Amino acid sequence: MAHAQAALLIVDVQVDFCPGAALGVKDGDQVVPLINRYSQRFRAAGLPIFASRDWHPQRSAHFAGFGGPWPVHCVQGTPGAAFHPDLVVLDAANIISKGTDLVDDGYSAFEGTFVDGSTLEERLTCDDVGQLCVAGLATDYCVRSSVLDARKLGLRVILLVDAIRGVEVHFGDSARALEEMSNAGLETATLETLQLG
Ligand code: VGL
Ligand code: ZN
Numbered sequence: 001m002a003h004a005q006a007a008l009l010i011v012d013v014q015v016d017f018c019p020g021a022a023l024g025v026k027d028g029d030q031v032v033p034l035i036n037r038y039s040q041r042f043r044a045a046g047l048p049i050f051a052s053r054d055w056h057p058q059r060s061a062h063f064a065g066f067g068g069p070w071p072v073h074c075v076q077g078t079p080g081a082a083f084h085p086d087l088v089v090l091d092a093a094n095i096i097s098k099g100t101d102l103v104d105d106g107y108s109a110f111e112g113t114f115v116d117g118s119t120l121e122e123r124l125t126c127d128d129v130g131q132l133c134v135a136g137l138a139t140d141y142c143v144r145s146s147v148l149d150a151r152k153l154g155l156r157v158i159l160l161v162d163a164i165r166g167v168e169v170h171f172g173d174s175a176r177a178l179e180e181m182s183n184a185g186l187e188t189a190t191l192e193t194l195q196l197g
Pocket of ligand 1: 012137138142143
């Protein structure tokens with residue numbers, strides 16, 4: 001059997017999470033050039049690259065008008081739901097849509113589905129991925145949930161800490177999320193320290 005390989009998961013690098021947009025994350029757009037460099041390395045090594053997108057119905061219970069905590073963002077098919085224009089776009093088959101439910105927040109990429117209806121867990125098993133490297137937005141929500149789910153599945157998880165940013169509804173949320181992920185056995189790396197292979 002092949003040795004379990006690494007994969008890259010890019011979380012929610014979408015227009016609405018960038019500064020000035022519906023749910024702007026401070027410096028959220030600054031992750032884009034770094035993530036593109038990570039992608040280049042994974043592609044060169046022949047390793048899988050997945051990208052999740054927040055993909056809500058208009059009347060999601062996730063939104064303030066319908067009982068949730070958030071301003072309207074990343075509504076399916078709207079310009080705000082598009083990936084950041086500078087993000088190197090992947091094969092459409094490797095995009096995970098999540099948060100599509102009317103009542104669930106859908107923070108984790110493991111709750112989403114690919115266009116063929118399969119899940120990230122199924123794809124990781126199929127591709128023999130044992131090590132998931134995670135970058136994107138937002139540290140304290142979708143990155144956190146995706147990382148914790150990956151750890152529950154027993155994957156090695158490496159957070160690419162130079163390519164994440166948090167929403168910080170409350171000051172310190174990202175630091176608390178990092179602490180929680182680290183207690184769950186998260187490892188960290190940067191462009192300089194990441195070892196693939
Ligand atoms: C996210 C808040 C609301 C995220 C999504 O992608 O982290 N955060 N919806
Ligand atoms: Zn959302």
